[in-house]
Amino acid sequence: MAVKPLYDRVLVERVESEQKTASGLYIPETAKEKPLEGFVRSVGPGKRGDDGNFIKMQVQEGDRILFGKYSGTEITIAGKEHLILGESEILAVITE
Structure with a gap:
């Protein structure tokens, strides 16, 4: 299925969250934040x-x-x- 946003909307795929903390503890799926x-x-x-x-x-x-934390529609x-976010809900572009 192809999805093409309309007007100033953007389709975003979330980055995978970390599986463990910096100290090496694994984070259970229920405790992870999106x-x-x-x-x-x-x-x-x-x-x-x-x-x-x-x-x-x-x-x-x-x-x-x-x-933002409560931005967009899942x-x-x-x-x-x-x-699906409005362009105004995007806070920054990450450049490396």
């Missing part, structure tokens, strides 16, 4: 400006991003959890 970063898998065309043209998106496919695609 990570607040992910990879952009697909982007919409952007918002429409006053002139009717699309305003270019600040993120693009493949970017690693940070987003969906499942091919057994993996994804989020």
Whole structure:
């Protein structure tokens, strides 16, 4: 199934959370918090400006991003959890 976000929406796949702590203790699945970063898998065309043209998106496919804890709508695609976020819900792009 292919999902293409509309307007200024972004499809994000969460990054896997750590399996153990820095001291070597394994974290049970029930105690893990969902990570607040992910990879952009697909982007919409952007918002429409006053002139009717699309305003270019600040993120693009493949970017690693940070987003808020309660941001977006969770969906499942091919057994993996994804989020659909508005571009304004993205806090930062991670560059290395």
